[in-house]
Amino acid sequence: MRINVLQHTPNEGPGSIASWAFSHGHEFFVYHPYFFDGVLPKASETDLLIILGGPMSPNDELPWIVKERKLIKELLRKNKPIFGACYGAQQIAKVLGSKIIKSPFKEVGWANIIKQNCFIPNFPDKFPVLHWHEEMFEIPEKATLLFSSELVSNQGYLYEGNVVGLQFHLEPQQSDVNEVVVNDYSYAIVNNALKQTPDQIIKFPVPSINKEIMYAILDFITL
Template structure:
C-alpha cells in the first residue's frame, strides 16, 4: 500500500490522533513538515491519499508552498486519491475545487457544537448523531464547492464541513490531543485575549475538562477517519494486526515500518 501524504504547517497543529489511527490500522504515512522548511510534493501518484492540516496562514496568502499543495490536491482529485482537510486543509480543498475562501464574520476559537445536516453523505461520515462537539480555531471560512454537500454547520460559522465523493473538508479539528491544545493555547494565547467574545473561549474554558473532551472527540475521529481510510486504494489488502497507540522499538511508527518493508 502506498503511504498517505500529510502536510503540516505548524508544530502545534500536527497530525496528533490521526497518526495514532493510522498506526493502529497499519496505514503507512509520510509527513511533510512545511513549517520546518520541507516542501510538499506536487504529484499524488506515489500516495494513496492526501491530508492537509491546519495553518496560521490564510489560503489567500498565495505562498509558494500553498501553490505546491494546491497542485498536489488537483492531482489527487484527478487520480481519485482521497483528500482530507482539517481547517486550513478544508479551506485549501474548497479553493482547489473552485470555491471562495473569505474572512469569517467572527473568529471562532475553542470547543463548540456543530450540527450534522440531513444529507445521506453527512450520516455516512458522522453517523446518526445530529449534534457534535468539535475543536475550532479559525478566522476564515470556505464556501461549499459546486457538486459538494454541506455536512456540518454551526452558529458562528455556517460552513463547518463538506463532502464530495471520497473527499472531506472540515472547518474544525478532529486530530488535536490534550497536549497539542495546551501547546496551541501557550503559543497563540494572544489570539484568544485579543478576540475574547461569545465565539472565542477563554483559555481556562478551553482547558476545562480537556481530557474528557479530547477522548470524546477521538471516538468521533475514529469513525470519520475509518470512513475516509476505507476509500484508500489498497488498504483492504493490509492484514497485519497492529496494536493501537504503540510504536515499535527504535521510534519509528508502524506506518513508517510498513513503508520501509
C-alpha cells in the same frame, strides 16, 4: 497504504489521525512545506493525503501554498482520498473553485457543531469540537454540507465520497490542545466570538466521541 501529512505549524500536529494510521498498520509520513523549502510528497506515492491547519491563508500566493494546490488537484484527478482540517479544508475548497473569505469574528474554543447529513451512521446530532479560525470556505459545487455551528454554517463538506474538509478540529487530543493554546493564546483572546479564555479552552475535557468520529471519517474515505 502510504499516508502523507502536510503540517503547517509546529503546534497543530496530526493527533488522533496518527494513532488511526498506526492502528491500521499504514505507512505515515509528515511533511513541513512551510519550513523545509516547500518539500511535498509526490502524488504517485500518496494513497491518502492529510492537510492540517495553520495560520496562513489559502489566498496567500506563497510558492509552497500554490504547489500544495497543484498536488491536491492531481490527487482529485486520480480519485485519491483527502482529508483537510481548517486551513486544509480551505485549500481543498479553493482548488474546487470555492471562495475563502474572512469572517468578521474569530471562532476559537469549544462549541457544538450540528450534523447536517448522515453520511456516516451513528453520529450524534451535535457534539463539541475545537474551533480555531477566522477564515471560512464556501461549500464547493457538487459537495455535500456535513456540519454547521451556530456561528458558521459551512463547517464541513463531503466531495465525491472520498474527500472531507472540516473547518473545525476533531484530531487534537489533550496534549495537542495544550500545545495549541500555550503557543497561540494571543490569537485566541482577540475578537473571539466564543469568548473563551485560554484557561477555559485547556480545561475543557476533550470529548472521546471526537476521536471515534475522526476514525470513522478516515475509515469512510479510505474504503
